[in-house]
Amino acid sequence: AQSVTQLGSHVSVSEGALVLLRCNYSSSVPPYLFWYVQYPNQGLQLLLKYTSAATLVKGINGFEAEFKKSETSFHLTKPSAHMSDAAEYFCAVTRTSGTYKYIFGTGTRLKVLA
Amino acid sequence: DVKVTQSSRYLVKRTGEKVFLECVQDMDHENMFWYRQDPGLGLRLIYFSYDVKMKEKGDIPEGYSVSREKKERFSLILESASTNQTSMYLCASTTGDFYNSPLHFGNGTRLTVT
Numbered sequence: 345a346q347s348v349t350q351l352g353s354h355v356s357v358s359e360g361a362l363v364l365l366r367c368n369y370s371s372s373v374p375p376y377l378f379w380y381v382q383y384p385n386q387g388l389q390l391l392l393k394y395t396s397a398a399t400l401v402k403g404i405n406g407f408e409a410e411f412k413k414s415e416t417s418f419h420l421t422k423p424s425a426h427m428s429d430a431a432e433y434f435c436a437v438t439r440t441s442g443t444y445k446y447i448f449g450t451g452t453r454l455k456v457l458a
Numbered sequence: 459d460v461k462v463t464q465s466s467r468y469l470v471k472r473t474g475e476k477v478f479l480e481c482v483q484d485m486d487h488e489n490m491f492w493y494r495q496d497p498g499l500g501l502r503l504i505y506f507s508y509d510v511k512m513k514e515k516g517d518i519p520e521g522y523s524v525s526r527e528k529k530e531r532f533s534l535i536l537e538s539a540s541t542n543q544t545s546m547y548l549c550a551s552t553t554g555d556f557y558n559s560p561l562h563f564g565n566g567t568r569l570t571v572t
Binding site: 353380387388389438 | 499558564
């Protein structure tokens, strides 16, 4: 069965510092992987997705993520944090066939310090 | 741009009331979903629908029902609201190829049951 683990429910970084949000997945078949962002009082919006075309995926707002099959990871990074990046980030996985299942991690709240 | 509209941002209801949460999408998406979001638990799927009048139970359907009479509208019904249903409810939609298509979310309805 698929699952997603996000390490760290809260992460704080200084403005201008590297952002690293961790996501590990468990899947018996190659998955599709997504990162979503949720700003306060809003729904989730897609940051980026991995669908096997390329292991390094670039998303919106300068974020990118690398799919590492050997580590079953899909960590989200941004070279330089901006105050506007403060939000909650969710990693999600879907199956590539069979019964529909879209599984979300428990989320990581990013705080950016001035 | 896809728009998913949830009819209420905030609702306060009393225990035992029947509660309707409405969601409308404007992109002719086949698939619609209701999630519940709670701190530390991430998003949990309540129900989804892949066509008009079709529905599938998600991970936590107990105490909820849904209705999809028209393609653009998906309603979540709490038959008899209880305090443990106090939560943020998120509606989402996506195209027919849901395995690698991102979800488009509404801004959520924060329900308080007293």
